[in-house]
Amino acid sequence: MLAFAYSRSEMVHDALVVLAKMKDLSFQPSILTCNSLLYNLRCTDHLWNVYDEIKSSGIPPSEFTNSIFIDGLCRQSRLQDAVSFIQETEGKEFGPSIVSFNTLMSGFCKMGFVDVAKSFFCMMLKCGLRPDAYSYNILIHGLCIAGSLEEALEFTIDMERHGVEPDVVTYNILAKGFRLLGLMSGAWKVIEKMLLKGVNPDVVTYTILICGHCQMGNIEEGFKLREEMLSRGFELSIISYSVLLSSFCKSGQIDEAMKLLYEMEGFGLKPDLITYSILIRGLCKVGEIQRAIQLYKEMCLKRIFPNSFSHGAILSGLCQKGMISQARMYFDTLTKSDLTEDIVLYNIMIDRYAKIGNIGKAVQLYKQIIEKGITPSIVTFNSLIYGFCKNRKLDEARGLSDTIKMHGLVPSVVTYTTLMNAYCEVGNLQGMLKLYQEMEAKALEPTCITYTVLIKGLCKKQRLQESVQLLEDMYAKGLAPDQITYNTIIQCFCQAQNMRSISIT
């Protein structure tokens, strides 16, 4: 009991001391205690030791033992070991359980390998196991994160067909999937369906919707939903607050954001690393670097330790203020001392160099990444492509497509949009449209910026009707045009001296 209590209270060290004593006295701990310990050490190097210890001690494992072990392997990114383990346990007393498979699928999804996860879904069926709501939700989530919304929806239908009712988690996952693509009208349809099915929204649902409003720049609607939430007896979570905070920060209303921070603290909610990172970024964005550093220190005093998010906030703050040499100094100390070589920090720096047209420095940092054996991300390449485009080196920019493939990466909407913009700038409408078709063929959803580039390209060739049609397409999709979209169209009509059509919307 003592060992169990220690373990449950995450006092793992004490638990281990008690267990060692027990071993001296030849007392056997219960499997409950062992599992709890295995669970608490699942992210550490002790995972194997504890597991081997259980195996050799003769304590009969429970059905949970194996799935906890698999979870540990997945969390340590040892997916291959997890797969081998599942294969070994097949046919044994506690062979692969649904939970084991679900854990494994979740592990693969988190690493971005949805296809592999799907193959385990099939394997599960072959083992005679019936996927449960977790199995479906894990896959649907993985697909949504990967942007394959259509397939996620197909899986949802499949789920219903097999008698597993989509629950609040399923609907939340789908709503977020639409939100991620900026398609809020789709998200609302998901919620409608959910209500129709008699499934009640929860705090997560509200948070996704508030986030959607905020993302569309409509903080007011976000706050209205918050009122509705409160009137229905829900309490705001740290995350709901963070969404609202973030929205204020994005629109530069930093004092409003700080007010929310004090409000949440007043309710006894403790801001976490993400909340602080949002605020630090917000302060940097409006140029208040000193206040940002002050908050950063306050966070450290509360024993919340900065990660690359908070560092990235300060770094991009310095960059945005045009303090490029200070930014570089900060960057150098971070990359020299930090054990984790985060690609995001490199990306921020590379992007800044690209933005100011210093492609030389950008390429230099890229080479440094490769030398250090750090894997570049698609963002790294997008920034480099931007840099080349800005310097009118379109061939070099396009040439990077092969390098992207070489690294096993996939061009994103941003890759396409950046290149399309470059073609648009040099007046190559055909080149731009060809890229757009290629993008569509890969089922990549165009963003507001993609549409704006398309509109700009068409406007340049006086194809006004088509550009207005694109604007209509955006409305139909629930994709919000921004100021630049409107400015582009207005400017174009002005140039065509067609002042009346401006009221077309």
Place this chain on the structure above:
DNA sequence: ATAGGGTTAG
């Protein structure tokens, strides 16, 4: 003891 909501670079 397996699933869902918030921050980053384009």
